[in-house]
Amino acid sequence: MTDSRHDGTPEEGTAEDLTADVWTSAGESLPGLARVAAYAALHTTEWGVKTSARAWLRVGRAVTHPDEAASLARDASKAMVVVGDLARSVSSGTPVAKALMSASESLGGLVEASSTETANGHVVSSGPPQASLRELGQQLLDRSRDVWNTDEGHPAYERILTELAPDEARILMLLLTGGPQPSVDVRTGGPIGMVSSQLIAPGLTMIGARSGVRYVDQVPAYLNNLFRLGLVWFSREALRDPMPYQVVEAQPDVLAAMHSVKFAKVVRRSIHLTPFGEDFCKTCLVEEETLAVAAFPEHGVPPEVADPRDPAPG
Structure with a gap:
């Protein structure tokens, strides 16, 4: 019972x-x-x-x-x-x-x-145990000694592709085919600016218009993400050719920043692909037929130690 x-x-x-x-x-x-x-x-x-x-x-x-x-x-x-x-x-x-x-x-x-x-x-x-970091490291070294290893491209490229917006791919192609792009900062000038200059508008470019992105107002955010991924770097140096800067300095946003203060000055800078970014573009964004015959512009090499004073586009 x-x-x-x-x-x-x-x-x-x-x-x-x-x-x-x-x-x-x-x-x-x-x-x-x-x-x-x-x-x-x-x-x-x-x-x-x-x-x-x-x-x-x-x-x-x-x-x-x-x-x-x-x-x-x-x-x-x-x-x-x-x-x-x-x-x-x-x-x-x-x-x-x-x-x-x-x-x-x-x-x-x-x-x-x-x-x-x-x-x-x-x-x-309850799945099978995962390899330890040391075991993964030894496997990596083993592959480096394998003369028959045919892996192409950096293993991070696949992950990077998932973290890029379509507009960012357009920007990368512009940098690859068009070379380094001009960028300007608008700062306070005049006699006071010679002693203590204040930043008014950083990182103004024509990258959005030249690359044909869909959301031009998101270009500063796109550039920050590309910098985070190690694909681009911001140089304090200007391009050798001054002509591109004349076009940038005639844009409405640059003129508005300059007219917002009594004395203003323009500081010329440039935006480049990193060597890592160049290889990424050639491996992932360019067809093999084009890569075999195309000649791409050269980019500057970033300094070994980044200068913390280098501003990122805002």
Whole structure:
């Protein structure tokens, strides 16, 4: 007779009672199990290979973690219930293939639920252990000594492509094909400016208009992101040709900044691709046929130590 709680709700049986019931029902279905065994042995090899390593990892954790041990016991009992139901289903005349499909869905849900467990409040993946940083470093050195290694492009290029906006790709192509671009800062001038000059408008360029970006007002943010990714650098030096600066200094935003104070002066600077950025553009943004015949302008090399006074476009 089943025990009841004070509110009349039947209590759940103990783990020993549940296991005994499972084995009893499984024993009653032995003819069905015999029929299932041969069929299942031919169709569960792949599933077993995928889950055996995961299961043994759980067993290893169960030795030292009581919570994992209890979870493993519950999952084992549930799995036995599925096996018993499968055998009874086959014994009652259900086609073996249909019964196995139903059981595999139940077992699959059980495996997925146990693939991520919590221990001490943290999520622990039950997948294969990851290589340590030192092991990854040794693998990298091994590849560097492999004369047959045909890897092309820096491994960071794939990640960088996911962190670029379409407009930023246009800016990179402008820098690659058009060369370094002029940039100007508008600062206070006059007699006071010779002693203490204040920045009024930094990093004014025509890069947005020349590259044909869709969102011209986002160009300063685009340049900051390209700088963050190590693709461009901002030089304090002006370009040798003064003509591009005359066009920039005639733009409305530059004129407005100059007219905002009584005395103003323009400081000429330039924006270049880094060597890393040049290689990225040639590897990822230029077709091989074009790369074979094109001659690209040269860019300046950034200083070894960045000058903190170098302003980024604002």
